[in-house]
Amino acid sequence: MTVSAGRSAHPALADAEPAVFWLDDPAAPEPVPALAGPIEADLLVVGAGYSGLWTALRAVERDPSRSVVVLETRDCGHEASGRNGGFVSASLTHGFGNGLARWPGELATLDRLGDDNLRDISDTIQRRGIDCDWEQTGELSVATAPHQLAELEELAVAMGRAGHDVELLDAAAVRQRLDSPTYVGGLADPRGTALVHPARLAWGLRRACLDLGVRIHEHSRVTRLDQDGAGLVAHTSDGSVRAGRVALATNAFPPLLRRLRLMTVPVYDYVLMSEPLSPSQLSAVGWAGREGVGDSANQFHYYRLTRDNRILWGGYDAVYHYGSRIERDLEQSDRTHGLLARHFFETFPQLEGLRFSHRWGGVIDTCTRFAAFFGTAYAGRAAYALGYTGLGVAATRFGADVMLDLLDGEPTQRTELEMVRRRPLPFPPEPARYAGIQLTRWSLNRADRRGGRRNPWLRALDAAGLGFDS
Ligand SMILES: Cc1cc2nc3c(=O)[nH]c(=O)nc-3n(C[C@H](O)[C@H](O)[C@H](O)COP(=O)(O)OP(=O)(O)OC[C@H]3O[C@@H](n4cnc5c(N)ncnc54)[C@H](O)[C@@H]3O)c2cc1C
Numbered sequence: 001m002t003v004s005a006g007r008s009a010h011p012a013l014a015d016a017e018p019a020v021f022w023l024d025d026p027a028a029p030e031p032v033p034a035l036a037g038p039i040e041a042d043l044l045v046v047g048a049g050y051s052g053l054w055t056a057l058r059a060v061e062r063d064p065s066r067s068v069v070v071l072e073t074r075d076c077g078h079e080a081s082g083r084n085g086g087f088v089s090a091s092l093t094h095g096f097g098n099g100l101a102r103w104p105g106e107l108a109t110l111d112r113l114g115d116d117n118l119r120d121i122s123d124t125i126q127r128r129g130i131d132c133d134w135e136q137t138g139e140l141s142v143a144t145a146p147h148q149l150a151e152l153e154e155l156a157v158a159m160g161r162a163g164h165d166v167e168l169l170d171a172a173a174v175r176q177r178l179d180s181p182t183y184v185g186g187l188a189d190p191r192g193t194a195l196v197h198p199a200r201l202a203w204g205l206r207r208a209c210l211d212l213g214v215r216i217h218e219h220s221r222v223t224r225l226d227q228d229g230a231g232l233v234a235h236t237s238d239g240s241v242r243a244g245r246v247a248l249a250t251n252a253f254p255p256l257l258r259r260l261r262l263m264t265v266p267v268y269d270y271v272l273m274s275e276p277l278s279p280s281q282l283s284a285v286g287w288a289g290r291e292g293v294g295d296s297a298n299q300f301h302y303y304r305l306t307r308d309n310r311i312l313w314g315g316y317d318a319v320y321h322y323g324s325r326i327e328r329d330l331e332q333s334d335r336t337h338g339l340l341a342r343h344f345f346e347t348f349p350q351l352e353g354l355r356f357s358h359r360w361g362g363v364i365d366t367c368t369r370f371a372a373f374f375g376t377a378y379a380g381r382a383a384y385a386l387g388y389t390g391l392g393v394a395a396t397r398f399g400a401d402v403m404l405d406l407l408d409g410e411p412t413q414r415t416e417l418e419m420v421r422r423r424p425l426p427f428p429p430e431p432a433r434y435a436g437i438q439l440t441r442w443s444l445n446r447a448d449r450r451g452g453r454r455n456p457w458l459r460a461l462d463a464a465g466l467g468f469d470s
Pocket of ligand 1: 046047048049050051052071072073074075076077078079080081082083084085086087088089220221222223249250251252253254256269270271314361362363364388389390391392393394396
């Protein structure tokens, strides 16, 4: 990986490796061979992040006689699934607030399905012996400005009415859990979130698939999908897979179906990982409950502890590059990493002197409604699930079952959901896409600085049910 010129964008970044902490792990598996020559399968899964791996695993769990092949451009879990914050949220809708705004009539069902999904993930991890630092910590949303606290109060009422066991906290109460002079209050949700080592979860799912007979080929990018009699054929540079059904789990990467090209945009999200905190540094912040934390601005930070008490600190900027560019060099940003480091020490001045060991970035597949959408192509022979935005760690398992339901062609409770049946509006083509996203980011930043007041552009987007988020 190219080392970006200003590794010392902030003094605490001087020794930070430009690499993904989670992937830099002795537990990383040896790659399996690339596809060579033509093969056949009942189901082909394209992409091996959580979405593809859950689809393959659920496919054989649901029907052990089904032959399944997975093709992956790089190594399983190398992209978003191996480099995220590791927040495993029960929400299928990118948070309760987004679900309430878009699907108020079926949010109770979506909440229940989300809870079941989180429990099933935990069960799978246990049953299959996946060593991935699973911690059911819950989540703490913190307010750093009075208008954010007012929004959390409203959210607490709505969540309470919907049966969520949440607790609103004043500044003193939130600082007792985690101490930052920037906090004016918070909302504790002890049940809806777990934390995980994201790459180890992906590798564990990969192992489970291999153990159940799924054939995985890494370094095998699908370049084309064609109809072939009653099935489909996917081509790679050195082989092909003929399959009756195909599940497309390619996230932010260029989709194999033309119709999906405007449905998502790749957005870079950036992360820092600190060195392990000493016992005295840890006691200076508290954090006995080890909750995953998010602040409540439009441009928000998310942070958490790792098993060895490092702090992962990410978010804030969500960067879109003209023409939906995705390149390895874009994973390092002096500007954003430096900004994140500054924000970290503003939040935790008592940790001055702590250094960061790793810095990285990755792409998320943002869609205009922030929650996944689903569909089929080739007369029901191919299905896709995309648009998880920044909350796909758990939701991809739900999406995997939706894709399998759609490919089976039988209606289920999942496929009857409005959220599953309806798709979001697309983004416009360039140059309007870039201009619109930049204007939206500028407006969101301004709203954060002006007590949450949304300008006419954001209000127009809100009225149309459109937006940009990470
Ligand atoms: C920095 C960061 C932090 C995040 N934090 C969180 C978080 O804390 N909690 C949360 O819920 N979500 C988080 N997310 C989002 C979450 O990681 C994703 O929603 C989730 O991993 C999506 O899984 P996926 O399988 O769809 O995508 P990916 O993991 O990107 O997998 C898609 C795979 O498809 C492969 N592929 C693409 N095209 C082809 C092709 N033509 N042929 C073969 N293979 C192909 C890619 O190589 C890739 O491996 C974060 C994302 C990022 C980047």
